[in-house]
Amino acid sequence: MASKNLFLLAGDGIGPEAMAEVKKLIAAMNAKLGSGFATDEGLVGGSAYDAHGAAISDADMAKAVAADAVLFGAVGGPKWDKVPYEVRPEAGLLRLRKDMELFANLRPAICYPALAASSSLKRDVIEGLDILIVRELTGGVYFGEPKEIIDLGNGQKRGIDTQVYDTFEIERISGVAFELARTRKNHVTSMEKRNVMKSGVLWNEVITQTHKARYSDVKLDHMLADAGGMQLVRWPKQFDVIVTDNLFGDMLSDVAAMLTGSLGMLPSASLGAPDAKTGKRKALYEPVHGSAPDIAGQGIANPIAMIASFAMCLRYSFGMVAEADKLEGAIAAVLDDGLRTKDIMSEGMTEVGTTEMGDAIIAKF
Amino acid sequence: MASKNLFLLAGDGIGPEAMAEVKKLIAAMNAKLGSGFATDEGLVGGSAYDAHGAAISDADMAKAVAADAVLFGAVGGPKWDKVPYEVRPEAGLLRLRKDMELFANLRPAICYPALAASSSLKRDVIEGLDILIVRELTGGVYFGEPKEIIDLGNGQKRGIDTQVYDTFEIERISGVAFELARTRKNHVTSMEKRNVMKSGVLWNEVITQTHKARYSDVKLDHMLADAGGMQLVRWPKQFDVIVTDNLFGDMLSDVAAMLTGSLGMLPSASLGAPDAKTGKRKALYEPVHGSAPDIAGQGIANPIAMIASFAMCLRYSFGMVAEADKLEGAIAAVLDDGLRTKDIMSEGMTEVGTTEMGDAIIAKF
Numbered sequence A, B: 001m002a003s004k005n006l007f008l009l010a011g012d013g014i015g016p017e018a019m020a021e022v023k024k025l026i027a028a029m030n031a032k033l034g035s036g037f038a039t040d041e042g043l044v045g046g047s048a049y050d051a052h053g054a055a056i057s058d059a060d061m062a063k064a065v066a067a068d069a070v071l072f073g074a075v076g077g078p079k080w081d082k083v084p085y086e087v088r089p090e091a092g093l094l095r096l097r098k099d100m101e102l103f104a105n106l107r108p109a110i111c112y113p114a115l116a117a118s119s120s121l122k123r124d125v126i127e128g129l130d131i132l133i134v135r136e137l138t139g140g141v142y143f144g145e146p147k148e149i150i151d152l153g154n155g156q157k158r159g160i161d162t163q164v165y166d167t168f169e170i171e172r173i174s175g176v177a178f179e180l181a182r183t184r185k186n187h188v189t190s191m192e193k194r195n196v197m198k199s200g201v202l203w204n205e206v207i208t209q210t211h212k213a214r215y216s217d218v219k220l221d222h223m224l225a226d227a228g229g230m231q232l233v234r235w236p237k238q239f240d241v242i243v244t245d246n247l248f249g250d251m252l253s254d255v256a257a258m259l260t261g262s263l264g265m266l267p268s269a270s271l272g273a274p275d276a277k278t279g280k281r282k283a284l285y286e287p288v289h290g291s292a293p294d295i296a297g298q299g300i301a302n303p304i305a306m307i308a309s310f311a312m313c314l315r316y317s318f319g320m321v322a323e324a325d326k327l328e329g330a331i332a333a334v335l336d337d338g339l340r341t342k343d344i345m346s347e348g349m350t351e352v353g354t355t356e357m358g359d360a361i362i363a364k365f
């Protein structure tokens, strides 16, 4: 029996193309290093809807929960823009997050030196940038009830969403942020809108208490989320770890990702709590970019974010730190060699397709 | 009796210093042009709390509601960080917005050519930038109920905020956005998170209907708010008018403001519905920057955002378009002359204080 079970959910659009490169990498690692990965595959998003009318089937959900780690591609596309809200492609991803209890979303925003020029920001503002956004992923306005549209009559409707956070949810996500800060520059910035939101008041209070009780060695700052968005644009290098709620995390991590100029390069990890017996965390790894339906099937998608997500999987799910470092090094090396997919192409570089980029990284690994 | 009643709420921190320059300007306009402004002054924010234990008194609220326009400085500071939530400085501003029914917040993000270099973004990305963010200001998660912290026992609390939007609220703010777009580049981008929020689904639906029924001559795009944040950083010039809800508007307008590199320069207007009889809108004008307690009282604050807010007041509350254009021209002219307050100082320019900057603008006016 294999010791490392991976469940692959390639999804829609460029998801399958990017995932194909990771599959080659896994095969190579099994063959050359005897890494012992076993893989199974399922459907999610629009392709799951087409196959069985739901954004993910119960059977695939069960496999995801049972796996050691899930690798996720991307979901969505114009084809499914009109499907009912409950079965829209994103619902598959949201169900995975909720049912696997993946409360901690780790989004590194790193500026690869070879790509600094492709950012819309000045080089000195982003060169060497290395931020980690720790986003709460199973609470807040994404899942709070009531969440509904009510018909008020008279042609009026009312749309309602509810932001809810309990103490324990804020405590556990701040624990993740403080622990990770200790492995980095030991600095956490917490962002909320305590001047407007009661959940922000509680957020601020709980993080402050957690800090005092267990992590007073880490530097902690508080920033209003709107000011945080500004500061990300003004001088992002002031940050090390940012911890924030689900919705602010969604916005702020996308802004941070775009700063680096290399959206097609950025991975993410979504982690659950350590299992009481085994200490293992449920985990899902996913590129930050979307399904990019406009370029799907053309063999030009950038597979790096997906491959970098697999590197995070090696690091966080299997403790294969040396291999993760090596894989991240291989990515940097092919960039230094001048290889570029279309999305990051610039003058004097060599444009390659999805499979060539994947092959080049595997060759350096 | 004066025909133009202005109520001045200078607030805290640098608010009074910035407001002093507008007071000089008003006096000059009355003396030279016979503009006929009458002013009265009140307290808001921390200074109101110190005076009478509330972030704004009922008497001052009544004056604000009765005035033709309110000029607002800034509120808040560390001195009031621990006051109860209900009377914190921001509560004064939020009450003004709610009680005056200022549902439409207009936030221009303009890059002054003379200041393009001070942005963290590359010059070609922001030179000539001219975006108008139209933010809904009296609804959404800012005011929805329940908004509370509940004690659950067992050391657990629950923080709750509620995002609520009714059809009519979305309709009226989109009307403002479409009307303004017609005076600009005729292009509106609506931003929400319909893939996660029911209020976003309704938002999208109502804007689409309003567009179809009354504004089909205007180009309308929809963008998810997280993608919108990204696109603001990537290529902001793709936008003309952005219309979005209260919380997304808070985040996105701050990001947009920071793109311009001149936060100390940006004004805003908050407008109510036209009065059924007189057609006049209640209005409050306010700089985008905060109270900057760290530099308050030093005479170095940049008064331009406050003065530019008064220019918006001339334009929107009094139809004094020629005077508004002239005042905005005077601001651009002093910048072209090389005058800079400390916050926007750069090599080869002439650093001036708050009053010198105000005097220079008045002299060019």
Ligand SMILES: CC(C)[C@H](C(=O)O)[C@@H](O)C(=O)O
Residues within 6 Å of the ligand: A090, A093, A094, A250, B195, B196, B226
């Ligand atoms: C696809 C969508 C539901 C999702 C989110 O809003 O969380 C995405 O934007 C993300 O950030 O992972």
Ligand SMILES: CC(C)[C@H](C(=O)O)[C@@H](O)C(=O)O
Residues within 6 Å of the ligand: A195, A196, A226, B090, B093, B094, B250
């Ligand atoms: C001061 C605060 C309540 C306010 C807000 O959140 O709306 C401010 O950030 C703004 O954007 O005007």
